Amino acid sequence: MNNRNLLTILIAAIILISSSTFIVDEREVAIKFRLGEIVRSYDVPGLYLMIPFINNVKKYDSRLLTMDSKPEQFLTSEKKNVIVDSFVKWRITSPENFYRASKGDERIGINRLSQIINDLTKSEFSKRTINEVVSGDRDKLMEIVKTEANNSAGALGITVIDVRLKKVDLPEEVSDSVYARMVKERATVAKAFRSKGKEEAQGISATAERESATIIAEAYKEAQKIKGEGDAISTETYAAAYNLSPEFYSFYRSLTAYRESFNAKQDVLVIKPDSDFFKYFTDPEGSLK
16 A cells, blocks of 8 residues: 555545544533434533534533623603613523524524513513612512523523623603702702801801900900009109109199190190290299299
8 A cells, every 4th residue: 555545544534533523622512413303412521423414513602601781771660761781691501402492593592581681670670669779679689580580591591690780770861850850959958058157157257246345345444444543543653743843743744745735847836925834945943923
């Protein structure tokens, strides 16, 4: 046997082996058909045999998959529209059922799952108020949807792992109305706070003015009292000084009168030259009578 024949036989053997086997890896499940009829499914990774031209194989992803639904509009128990954005975590657990339910088209199976989730979510939203679906009952609602979806999706060969709400929004026109109402309410509250603050400010100002007037009155009273005491002491001092030297006291008072009377050039004083006012001008000893 020459080398050419050996090579031909080797190639034919490789083609025969490759067409007689198939591989299922850890990320896949597979279905083997015989002339279009399902023979069996495979969910364990490995190398498997098949008969060329008699058998064929279809594989599906066995990993955890995400179905991200487009936002849908639902009615709550209050007959108010909300826009719900959600996603579903799921995997194929029975490839034979999935194939039969989807007629071999994976998109059909996904669409059927989407319709199941959509109908269940709509039903649960219709039983609850907006406040309940946004806060208190959200986790419970999603758990109910997941459980009911598994009951319905079992025939599809699908297991729903989780259902989650990403966002629950009001329609734009409702959101604008709610926002406008909130702005109005906040403006009312702010106006009340400003009015109360103004009232308190006026009260504080009135109290401060009253206390200021009281303090000023007390201070004036105290000042007048001190001034009166000072004047009394001054009078006593002057009287004592006068008694000690009446002539010097008279001279000092005359000098003070001169200084206060002639403290500006434009001042004019009309008085008789021989009056007592000028007695120290003509007679330093003040003996003029």
